[in-house]
Amino acid sequence: MKKIGFIDFYLDEWHANNYPTWIRENAKATGRKVDISYAWAEIDNPNGLNTAEWCAGNQVQALASIEEVVEQADYLIVLSPDHPEHHERLGKMALMSGKPVYMDKTFSPDLNSGKRMFELAEKYKTPLFSSSALRFSKELEDYRNKMITSISTTGPGTFEHYSVHQFEMIVALMGTGAKRMKSLSVNDSRLLVIEYGDGRQATFSQLQQAPFQVHIQLNSGESVWIPECTEMVPKLMDSILVFFETGIPPVPMEETLEIMALIDAGKKAIAQRDSWVKVVI
Numbered sequence: 001m002k003k004i005g006f007i008d009f010y011l012d013e014w015h016a017n018n019y020p021t022w023i024r025e026n027a028k029a030t031g032r033k034v035d036i037s038y039a040w041a042e043i044d045n046p047n048g049l050n051t052a053e054w055c056a057g058n059q060v061q062a063l064a065s066i067e068e069v070v071e072q073a074d075y076l077i078v079l080s081p082d083h084p085e086h087h088e089r090l091g092k093m094a095l096m097s098g099k100p101v102y103m104d105k106t107f108s109p110d111l112n113s114g115k116r117m118f119e120l121a122e123k124y125k126t127p128l129f130s131s132s133a134l135r136f137s138k139e140l141e142d143y144r145n146k147m148i149t150s151i152s153t154t155g156p157g158t159f160e161h162y163s164v165h166q167f168e169m170i171v172a173l174m175g176t177g178a179k180r181m182k183s184l185s186v187n188d189s190r191l192l193v194i195e196y197g198d199g200r201q202a203t204f205s206q207l208q209q210a211p212f213q214v215h216i217q218l219n220s221g222e223s224v225w226i227p228e229c230t231e232m233v234p235k236l237m238d239s240i241l242v243f244f245e246t247g248i249p250p251v252p253m254e255e256t257l258e259i260m261a262l263i264d265a266g267k268k269a270i271a272q273r274d275s276w277v278k279v280v281i
Helices: 013-028 051-057 066-072 084-095 113-124 138-143 159-174 232-244 254-270
Strands: 003-007 034-041 075-078 101-103 128-130 148-154 178-183 190-196 202-205 214-219 221-227
Touching: 003 066, 003 084, 013 034, 013 232, 034 051, 034 221, 075 084, 075 214, 084 113, 101 202, 101 232, 113 128, 113 138, 113 254, 128 254, 138 159, 138 214, 138 221, 148 159, 159 178, 159 202, 159 254, 178 232, 178 254, 190 254
Parallel strands: 003 034, 003 075, 075 101, 101 128, 148 202
Antiparallel strands: 148 214, 178 190, 190 202, 214 221
16 A cells, blocks of 8 residues: 655645545545545644644544655655645645655645755655646546647636636646736736747636636637536546656646746736736746
């Protein structure tokens, strides 16, 4: 049995509360001999379960330190999805372990810390990947290798916590190479325009309760509307477990860093409406 270890800021959060079930469902369906076995969190959720209670409820062994999780687990998941500012610190030992590490979304709070984490992983030959589940939506699969001239995405939530999902879809389909970004945002609605150096363009529209949707314009003249993104969570879980088995990241480092650069540029663009901001890698 291969053992997965969780490292989190606090464990009683939506991802940690659901990953054990999703991973165990995948293991049962595929016959994989893998389970969530160990967990450590820096603090207890101030408004929820403490670490001991969470571990008891999820049939996971609480360990006393990050060092113990890294030493005893075969594979490592660094969570803290709503607090990516802790990823570099919480993930340091994992990234020095040589064991496959999945880093939850959003990978890093900024591009520079993201670069440092990949550099550390490379130094210690640690396989590393991070992704929003939206990349793995079933509806996007047929368009990954198509020539797309323009893409428009919509989605919900705040820029801080949810922009990664739309940028993940954009980069999954458009690849790298974004050059500049402009914001035409107002109040609680964000509208961003992203230009590429080859004439392609993407738009990002974020409303508080908009569904995740995608419009795609192909260079063939065909256009496609994807009104719903589905099956992304099971596909993400499967991708994580395949990554653990093979050590081969399903998402290139370059694409993850491009997403972090887009988030950085988006913050700057929102702060200076209707002005072009360079996307700097």
